Amino acid sequence: MISLTSPVRTRAHGWPAGAKLLGLCVASVVLFAAPYLAFQIAAALAVWVAYALPGWLFFWYGVRRIWPLWPFVVLLLIWHLFTAGVGEGAVIALRMVTAVALANLVTMTTSLEAMMAVINRRLRPFARLGVNLRAIELAAAMVIRFTPVLAGKGTALSLAWRARSSRRAGWRVIVPFMVLALDDADHVAEALRARGGIGLDNKI
């Protein structure tokens, strides 16, 4: 499965993931705490300069990721045109775009493994409370492994439907789809047990 990490290597790829996440939290709080138009414009410029530094490819990728927000930006501006004034609307819209873009920046420059490692460290104290870290790791790996498998099977089911129907596959196709997923779950559980299962590992 393709992750959302940018293939364009940036200097930020090398920074520790924990630090990046902490920085993101602080930045988000600051953006909320400072509802001044000048500050929000400056922050927005700073973020987009950061996007432009690694090159245009990276920049456009970032723009594409933020694009789904446009209806909200338009909505805010129109709303405020009739009520409190465009200035206030612009502050909220800018803050929204900046904060989301900044968070996307962390995702784009941090590998999935690095993120998982942070989660693993944060969860470790809870292991004693019965949180099974090994099971979480395994489940995450299985999701990555089986999402494309299931998507392929779902597409095949839709095709099988359409081969015998003039209409597009409807919701009824979801039932056999779920049966397939449940069958896969049983098979994987068996494959897991064939190689020692989950319980065994706790003793190591």
Add this chain to the structure above:
Amino acid sequence: MPSQTVLLSVDAVDLRIDGRDVLQGISYVSDVRRVAVLGRNGSGKTTLARVMAGLQPVTGGAVRIAGVDVAQDRRGALAAVGILFQNPDHQIIFPTVGEELSFGLKQMGLPKAEVAARVVQTLAQFGKTAWQDAAIHRLSQGQRQLVCLMAILAMAPKLIILDEPFAGLDIPTAMHLTRVLEATEAALVHITHDPRVIAGYDHALWIEGGRVEMQGPAAEVAAAFRQAMEQLGARDDLTHLSG
């Protein structure tokens, strides 16, 4: 064989599921390197494969492989028996080849460095060093079946159970995997409905309706099985074909 512990010992195995007898009184002791289990669809042969691998708890009897009770001692079973399923997608748990190969070794309790070394060594043995970080879903069915096989061989079990792993593979791929298997030191138990694929096997077991119909030298059992199947197939009545 000189060793006191036999390689494969199936002792009076009974299995009832939902009040239905799936396996009845299956006993089989063998020290040979190539065993075939023949049977039709629904004969119970796949269930027997799962029982032999210790995955399916039985109602009566026991299976020991190299002296390990595979249902009870799951850690011991890891080094004793591996199973190759028919569909590689039912077996591969991880998104990349390297992770998949490491998993079983980690489960055996090997230290990290040795796990990594064995993975590299196994991949090199098959000339697939480049596959280490390859995504499973980009591989073909045959390639995925090879990944399953490598994952098992890396764990070096004494016995490998093959549950019709070549059904659905094209002829060159099936031939390649057969060669790989022939070269392994592990003993093989090959579950199949096709008497042709077990040419060169030492011993065979024919399962019918959850019981042993016949056991003996592979060539004899295969010939009898083939004759019986051809007789059945000559009738044009599907009611004789069980699901």
Add this chain to the structure above:
Amino acid sequence: MSTERNVAQIALFTALIAALGLIPQLTLAFGVPITAQSLGIMLCGTVLGARRGGLAALLFVALVALGLPLLSGGRGGLGLFSPSSPTVGFLVGFPVSAFCTGLITERLRRLPTAPAAGIAAVIGGICVLYAFGIVGMSVALERSLGEAALLVTAFIPGDMIKAVLAGLITAALYRARPDSVWSRA
């Protein structure tokens, strides 16, 4: 129930939610093409029950946050979880929604499967989810709760259809695989 089967079912349902967003859009009732992903969240609860269903939805949301493009349209990443993201409430609400849906399905055991799962999907999958979604939107857009609620009303009819489907699908699955529907076990 072995731990392995438990973990595998949770993982496969998480993959199922993701796959429902990846496969070409299904035409649901009345020829309206809608992504089936929020239907997947409802089904987590109605099929797997409160605990397993909630965990599957939690795993889904966590993996999206870590940067897997599992949301329909290949979306994902931390940007969606910024307090400024208007839809953050819905994502955070997914696990709670699946949990509540499962809990209600389990409690309504006396009803036949379809109405039990349908009612649970309306309460857990719509009421609970929208409560989270509306709060999130009100924070991100600095609107009052009422105004935020007004913004999401357009999506309620589609989700009502999905709740009905969740009931029908769960009932059909229960007929096909009674052992697999844990909310009824």
